[in-house]
Amino acid sequence: MIQLYIPLNFLGVIYREIKQSLADMERLFSLLDQNREIADAPDARPLLTHGAQVRFQHVDFSYESKRKILFDVDFTIAAGTTTAVVGHSGSGKSTLSRLLFRFYEVNGGGITIDGQDLRTLTQDSLRHAIGIVPQDTVLFNDSIEYNIAYGQPGASKEQIVAAAKAASIHDFIESLPDGYASMVGERGLKLSGGEKQRVAIARTLLKNPAILIFDEATSALDSKAEQAIQAQLKEIARSRTTLVIAHRLSTVADAEQILVLDHGRIVERGTHQSLLAQDGLYAQMWQRQQAKADEEGASPSDSELG
């Protein structure tokens, strides 16, 4: 595998942010290319958040001109609340988070944070305000300390340790022979999916963003690890505006709002209970999961959604 950090270190803050946030390299490089096309407006201003209400207003989007991915997507995440997006694979869930991070420009409609259109903002300030816990965290061939502090170069050791403690990964790090200096990544220690997600959570805690995007892992962690991570995410989502891209039902039931996407359109919205009562697509997905979980003898929250 290519060593990511050598070429990318030349590319500046924006690319470092992207590197921090993405799951795999193919996607990373396609986004790097894409990002070069998005420039700050000459009069771009820094984002000022006060609660961080997020609004998607009649958003249309396509990656390629021939194939539309999102159709008239319209929703509001009230400041400090959690909205979860569910839907079959390919319905456009992760695309919403890419648009909120402004990796791509919308083709129709607009996205605002506290009333400020993303196109009027500096990308640096936008990305500073948003923390992403991705599906699969990229670890760099460096120390675990570096990996946690990544994106926050001024962080002190105390702050790094506090974030690691809050993400329940401190004890694990201390148990390693080299502690926080232990090398991880391709040529170092290989961390499990859950450990990598904890590193991502620690990174996010250190960043302390007003808006949180959680792209839930597609492959289930073991239930105990999953529960611990859910509990931590609930904690960091408290008082932040949170968008959860849900692949399983475990993160969804508590959300203030659930959006059901189908082929790029919001077809249902509401709370878990109200969606079950609507007896539509969400209720079907839920029933299917429950049936699958019954077959497998697991809890419904452990099985996959999309």
Ligand code: ATP
């Ligand atoms: P999953 O649950 O499988 O992660 P999703 O609902 O998050 O799926 P998206 O990743 O948002 O789906 O993708 C929506 C559609 O956009 C898919 O059909 C996908 O093939 C397409 N797509 C995603 N990224 C790109 C890209 N960079 N270029 C072109 N098409 C893309």
